[in-house]
Amino acid sequence: MTLALDDAAQDLLFRAARTANSFTDEPVDDEQIRAVYDLVKYAPTAFNQQPLRVVLVRSAEARERLVRHMSEGNQAKTAAAPLVAVLAADHEFTTELPTQFPAFPQAKDVFFAERAVRERSAAFNATLQVGYFILGVRAAGLAAGPMTGFDADGVAKEFFADGDHSVLAVVNIGKPGPDAFRPRGPRLAYDEVVTTV
Template sequence: MSLVLDASAQDLLFREARTANTFTDEPVTDEQIQAIYDLVKYAPTAFNQQPLRIVLVRSAEGRERLVKHMAEGNQPKTSAAPLVAILAADNEFHEELPTQFPHFPQAKDLFFSERSVREQAATLNGSLQAGYFILGIRAAGLAAGPMTGFDAAGIDKEFFPEGDHSVLAVVNIGKPGTDSWFPTRSPRLAYDEVVTTV
């Protein structure tokens, strides 16, 4: 193997990590989420954009508001997870770009004038950040249950009524519970099925 990361870390992040469907009732703290974010915020995006916005759903009222927009099969596990995070793209992320940013003039030209360009960039880079966030959850010794089975327009209206955010995913977070995984892992495509050289 030509990987620098040691085998146990590879297993923690990828080989042995699974999408969790059930969780224990052990709480997930704000300190854990902050540690996760403070790690993954350094991961690469185009122009170092940071359009990801995270809403932690902790209250019973917030959970009720969210669950009604989840697909039927996702409602029970979203109701029961210790913590649920709504991951969204801020379509006005350009307002947070630092003016000392080396490519600020080009970024300003790209993102300040065309909303469609900003939305495309926010979706792409916010999705990258969402993937990093899930790996960060695994790095913290927790399990993630990312979902896209929901009414996106409903969640956007419910949690982002100003119209400037677009939900990307909803992630259940916690320690894996009983029968947390499906009995067999879904197959993955082999290297030769994915990689070509030109």
């Protein structure tokens, strides 16, 4: 094949990976999540911006606060998952832009001067980072259960009280439990997606 990853890595990250809907009670520790982050922090973003912010929901009190904002079908699995991550875009990401390159101060002061531009850029680039985060969870041998079925404004108010963040996804993380995976849905074929001009 023409891919650099061997078949086992391709399966782990892509072909055999599924969204998990149940998990064992085996804990996910901070060291595992730190290793995931240290891998996925290299996601490609515009101006090397890094707007993704992650809140790890571990305590029973915080879990209860989160679960009440989840859609009914996502509440039980979010309550039971070993670890839940709330992934958000920081609209004030420009305070963290690197300064070692001449274009970045200009980008901060000119291109990102308008809040609406910052919000759109933060949402797009943090979404790229979310995709990498899910791949990183898989690379750690864990299963991810990413969800968008929740009250985003409610979750943002619970975990980002400053009003400068938009919540993009909630991800349950752990070892897959019994009947964790639904059958894989169909995917479009190459010729249905790719056009050469």
